[in-house]
Amino acid sequence: MTDGNRPQATGLRALLNIDESPFPGMSVTFRVMRLGAVWRTRLERELKPTGMTVAGFRPMVYLMMMQEGTSQRELAAALDTDTSALVRVLDLLEAAGLVERRPDSVDRRANNLFITDAGRRKCRAFHEIGARVEAELTEGLSAGEIVELVARLEHVLANAARPPAADMPAGGEAA
Template sequence: MYSSLRSLADDTFCLRLQRAARVWRKVSDEELSNLNLSEATTTPLWLINKLGEGLRQRTLAEHMGLEGQSLVRLLDQLESAGLVVRRDDPSDRRAKALYLTDAGRKLAEQAELVVRKIRARLLDGVPAEHLAIVDGVFDKIITAAID
């Protein structure tokens, strides 16, 4: 039993945030399956494509909010599929730099189009100012978790 409407709203927010993330992942996985990708494998492809060739593996992990080992498994899949290449970083031999293959670059661009269509469909009718507020809330959550 809830002692206040505020505690109910707090719990509901968490549940709705989790559900929205699950729905986004499910829809993304379904749509991206036509490219033999998932939401999880698309994200590193997209980020490497956007942030630039030679992106350090650690930097990618930070952008994705993943621990190193989880990212390594994703990169192993992408490398086995011929989409990503890991090389020693020329400025730090301990670090790995990430590069897209031609096939990886092409697939990243195709996946971006699919994700844009998903975003347009799921957010149809949501005013830009509401999206800006949600982005601010996400930034606040992420910053609070990191600090």
């Protein structure tokens, strides 16, 4: 189906061997960023016919895994995302009748989040699609290799969670 104005990457990408380029030490960087975007777009397209988006899908999945009545702040923390971004997604999910916000009886600032039955049903359908996409994209990797890959990604994610070294040298040697 549609592929926008994206020209075929006819071997051009393969031609460029970043590792032996004048830019060593960035081989992971470009691939991680590109893969993040590519994977997302792919999933987005597959979800489209169901009316769901990736942005809405992730919170739903996490919600289903968390305790009922979680606060928005907690969900945002789990998603490692911004609370303000979450607000807008929840607006959509709530309007679609998939999620419910109920005021917290103790803390009147907070909301308790619940997935509706319709939400649970939809979520299972989305999950099938998501799992199929992952299977397609990881095709050719053995189960062991996938486990290993996940471990590496987790490692890097953990590194990223640490504070950035010491971001002091504002005008460092890099002009």
